[in-house]
Amino acid sequence: MVFKREGRKNDEPRKIIAKVGIIPRADGSAYFKIGNTEAYAAVYGPRTLFPRFKQDPTKGILRCNYNMMPFSGMGNRVRPGANRRAKEISMVTEKALLPVLDLVDYPNSVVDVFIELPQTDAGSRCAGICAASMALADAGLVMKDLVCSVGVGHIDNTLLVDLDYDEEAFDGVVADIPLAVIPRTGEYTLLQMDGIIGKEDLFKVMELGKKTIGMIYEAQKNALKEKYMIEPVIAKKTAQGGIKNE
Amino acid sequence: MNDDLRSHMLKTLEKGLRYDGRKLDEFRPVSVETGVIKTAEGSARIKIGETEVLVGIKTEVGTPYPDSPDEGTIMVGVELLPLSNPAFEMGPPSINSIELARVVDRGLRESHAIDFKKLCIKKGEQIWILCIDICPINDAGNLFDAAALGAIAALQTAKFPEFDGVTINYKKLTDVSLPVSKVPVEVTVWKIGNYLIVDPSPEEQELADGRLTVATMEDGKLCAMQKGGVIPLTIEGIENMVEIAVEKTKELRSYLGGN
Amino acid sequence: MSELLVKSKEIAVPGEELAIGMDFLPSYGTYRDGDKIIANKLGLVHIEGKVVKLISLSGRYVPKRGDTIIGDVTDLLMSGWRIETNSAYSAVLGMKDATSEYIARGADLSQYFAIGDWVVAKITNVTSQKLIDITMRGPGLRKLNGGRIIYINTNKVPRIIGKAGSMVSMIKDATGCKIIIGQNGVVWVQGEPEMEIHAVETIKKIERDSHVSGLTDKIKIYLETITGKKLEAQTQKYPQK
Numbered sequence: 079m080v081f082k083r084e085g086r087k088n089d090e091p092r093k094i095i096a097k098v099g100i101i102p103r104a105d106g107s108a109y110f111k112i113g114n115t116e117a118y119a120a121v122y123g124p125r126t127l128f129p130r131f132k133q134d135p136t137k138g139i140l141r142c143n144y145n146m147m148p149f150s151g152m153g154n155r156v157r158p159g160a161n162r163r164a165k166e167i168s169m170v171t172e173k174a175l176l177p178v179l180d181l182v183d184y185p186n187s188v189v190d191v192f193i194e195l196p197q198t199d200a201g202s203r204c205a206g207i208c209a210a211s212m213a214l215a216d217a218g219l220v221m222k223d224l225v226c227s228v229g230v231g232h233i234d235n236t237l238l239v240d241l242d243y244d245e246e247a248f249d250g251v252v253a254d255i256p257l258a259v260i261p262r263t264g265e266y267t268l269l270q271m272d273g274i275i276g277k278e279d280l281f282k283v284m285e286l287g288k289k290t291i292g293m294i295y296e297a298q299k300n301a302l303k304e305k306y307m308i309e310p311v312i313a314k315k316t317a318q319g320g321i322k323n324e
Numbered sequence: 325m326n327d328d329l330r331s332h333m334l335k336t337l338e339k340g341l342r343y344d345g346r347k348l349d350e351f352r353p354v355s356v357e358t359g360v361i362k363t364a365e366g367s368a369r370i371k372i373g374e375t376e377v378l379v380g381i382k383t384e385v386g387t388p389y390p391d392s393p394d395e396g397t398i399m400v401g402v403e404l405l406p407l408s409n410p411a412f413e414m415g416p417p418s419i420n421s422i423e424l425a426r427v428v429d430r431g432l433r434e435s436h437a438i439d440f441k442k443l444c445i446k447k448g449e450q451i452w453i454l455c456i457d458i459c460p461i462n463d464a465g466n467l468f469d470a471a472a473l474g475a476i477a478a479l480q481t482a483k484f485p486e487f488d489g490v491t492i493n494y495k496k497l498t499d500v501s502l503p504v505s506k507v508p509v510e511v512t513v514w515k516i517g518n519y520l521i522v523d524p525s526p527e528e529q530e531l532a533d534g535r536l537t538v539a540t541m542e543d544g545k546l547c548a549m550q551k552g553g554v555i556p557l558t559i560e561g562i563e564n565m566v567e568i569a570v571e572k573t574k575e576l577r578s579y580l581g582g583n
Numbered sequence: 584m585s586e587l588l589v590k591s592k593e594i595a596v597p598g599e600e601l602a603i604g605m606d607f608l609p610s611y612g613t614y615r616d617g618d619k620i621i622a623n624k625l626g627l628v629h630i631e632g633k634v635v636k637l638i639s640l641s642g643r644y645v646p647k648r649g650d651t652i653i654g655d656v657t658d659l660l661m662s663g664w665r666i667e668t669n670s671a672y673s674a675v676l677g678m679k680d681a682t683s684e685y686i687a688r689g690a691d692l693s694q695y696f697a698i699g700d701w702v703v704a705k706i707t708n709v710t711s712q713k714l715i716d717i718t719m720r721g722p723g724l725r726k727l728n729g730g731r732i733i734y735i736n737t738n739k740v741p742r743i744i745g746k747a748g749s750m751v752s753m754i755k756d757a758t759g760c761k762i763i764i765g766q767n768g769v770v771w772v773q774g775e776p777e778m779e780i781h782a783v784e785t786i787k788k789i790e791r792d793s794h795v796s797g798l799t800d801k802i803k804i805y806l807e808t809i810t811g812k813k814l815e816a817q818t819q820k821y822p823q824k
Binding site: 105106123124125126135138178180183184185186187215216217218219220221222223224260261262298299302303306307 | 594596597598599600614621623624625627639640641642643645671672673711712713738
């Protein structure tokens with residue numbers, strides 16, 4: 079069977095929804111949805127790190143935890159608790175976010191990022207990283223940029239952005255490459271690959287993902303601004319004698 | 325715990341008021357949304373004030389217990405996600421999450437809300453197992469009532485997936501609903517000093533002396549209870565608590581569809 | 584040619600370009616990358632002449648020397664108390680900074696402050712490793728009896744205090760409550776139950792609407808509506824604290 083993508087262009091991601099501040103108890107929080115893959119992220123901290131021997135007296139440490147909710151898989155129930163896959167994803171998520179984060183002002187402390195997936199349709203680590211990056215910004219931490227993440231890949235000879243579950247499972251030569259990018263510099267902070275791809279195609283498909291990275295950045299930026307924006311309409315309506323600068 | 329803070333809260337309760345301006349037996353705004361998780365066979369999002377809980381149902385096919393060869397079963401799990409509360413920790417389920425899961429389980433099981441016999445596929449060989457998983461997103465108090473309400477809301481709206489006798493096709497849900505025949509709803513009444521409240525804030529929960537969770541069916545019969553906290557309760561105290569719980573259950577029940 | 588890419592009072596997100604050219608100077612919340620000034624956190628843009636800076640809108644409390652904070656006693660130490668500061672770090676209150684009384688070595692420290700007690704204290708020192716010393720010796724510094732504690736976004740504290748304390752004085756006037764606002768986002772309120780509820784609601788409202796213009800007037804009207812009490816005009820009535 080020859081692969082042909084239905085319903086969207088090869089360089090087009092699924093529908094993206096980004097929200098900030100959805101978990102009031104957290105110091106920072108966000109929600110990122112791409113297609114049917116949904117991620118929540120909550121940031122707690124900086125807070126004191128226990129056990130004490132794990133503390134770093136020169137800076138705060140970042141601790142990420144990626145977890146799929148039991149009902150979030152396409153197939154069987156996902157057994158709760160840490161498994162090797164979740165541990166690895168937690169670790170690469172940490173590494174994807176650390177390059178933009180500056181925790182020197184918080185010696186001996188920890189910033190905890192909890193990523194939860196209520197439903198997934200491939201690309202869950204990327205959605206988690208997108209949510210986590212917004213949550214860290216929402217938590218007021220010092221970071222030189224956001225981090226945007228999406229999967230790219232190919233099926234047979236078709237180069238694709240943001241593969242869904244059915245595409246990843248297509249009976250053909252498939253490669254799936256989750257990426258995370260610092261949008262301002264274009265540097266990569268996450269790069270993994272599953273499958274087989276030619277060297278030339280790899281660079282072509284990474285190039286193909288750039289437009290989506292830009293779209294994700296815009297969605298993240300707008301979500302962050304929306305939470306803190308002073309609604310101009312409300313300001314006009316309620317201010318007596320027009321808007322004053324205080 | 326600070327006794328000063330507690331006695332100060334009692335002064336407000338004495339006036340029939342709560343710190344957020346509510347009456348003692350007043351819930352925060354409740355919302356129930358179902359069918360929110362595409363990967364689950366049934367799901368619900370419950371909001372009570374700022375508390376938000378997700379419940380998802382996954383079905384599995386398994387073998388029955390030898391002592392009930394023609395009955396399927398349910399499994400209730402609660403994960404107190406550290407995402408939802410700064411005090412929750414990662415790792416194996418804490419005793420609090422186990423208690424919460426067991427109280428929800430008991431309400432469903434003892435009310436015979438689900439006809440286990442109808443979960444039997446082939447006697448002695450194949451049965452449906454309903455896995456009900458409860459995940460708080462934001463814990464702003466009263467996880468007990470939110471979890472139980474979410475469980476029944478998700479069960480009421482869940483559909484069986486296609487099953488050909490060997491494998492389950494989770495991508496294709498049938499239009500067959502789960503055999504849910506009763507609708508147990510739980511309300512927890514909390515005791516602070518001599519005052520009884522429902523739907524506590526985290527602060528009230530922390531200062532409370534005890535609680536009683538009561539699961540009630542449509543006909544007003546009780547189907548499960550759980551006392552919590554270290555203070556002993558008098559018979560009169562229990563009577564009052566049960567009365568409030570049964571009364572408030574009616575309100576919570578009105579948020580469920582098909583009732 | 585230098586150029587500003589944002590205006591004052593706009594929201595900037597990490598990585599956002601705020602200005603191009605060497606004529607502008609990066610300040611708090613920003614960094615220079617080549618000829619550009621970039622935001623390195625989420626904040627409200629504030630431009631003062633050539634200086635580009637951000638005002639924080641979120642984030643936990645960062646302890647600073649001179650801040651008055653509210654915290655609770657979490658432990659008794661060899662020669663003092665450990666106080667929780669609603670930040671990543673706890674503070675130490677030493678015996679000699681606790682009261683004007685002389686406390687003998689080996690005395691029962693819980694007689695002065697017990698675990699769970701709430702205190703108003705002032706930060707006297709913060710080291711590079713974030714060891715924090717606080718004192719209870721000074722005007723207004725004391726143990727808190729009764730009342731209730733609420734937590735607010737520490738970045739909104741100046742707004743809730745208001746210019747020269749005008750906002751908080753207005754709430755106190757309208758509700759008759761005693762209110763102490765810690766720089767660490769911990770607020771203590773004590774008064775009649777109904778009035779306390781009004782005071783807390785008002786504080787939460789200011790926290791929510793902190794960037795609305797003409798907020799003081801709106802809060803005045805709000806307070807008058809909920810308490811049914813006419814408040815005097817906001818002129819020089821509330822002197823600097």
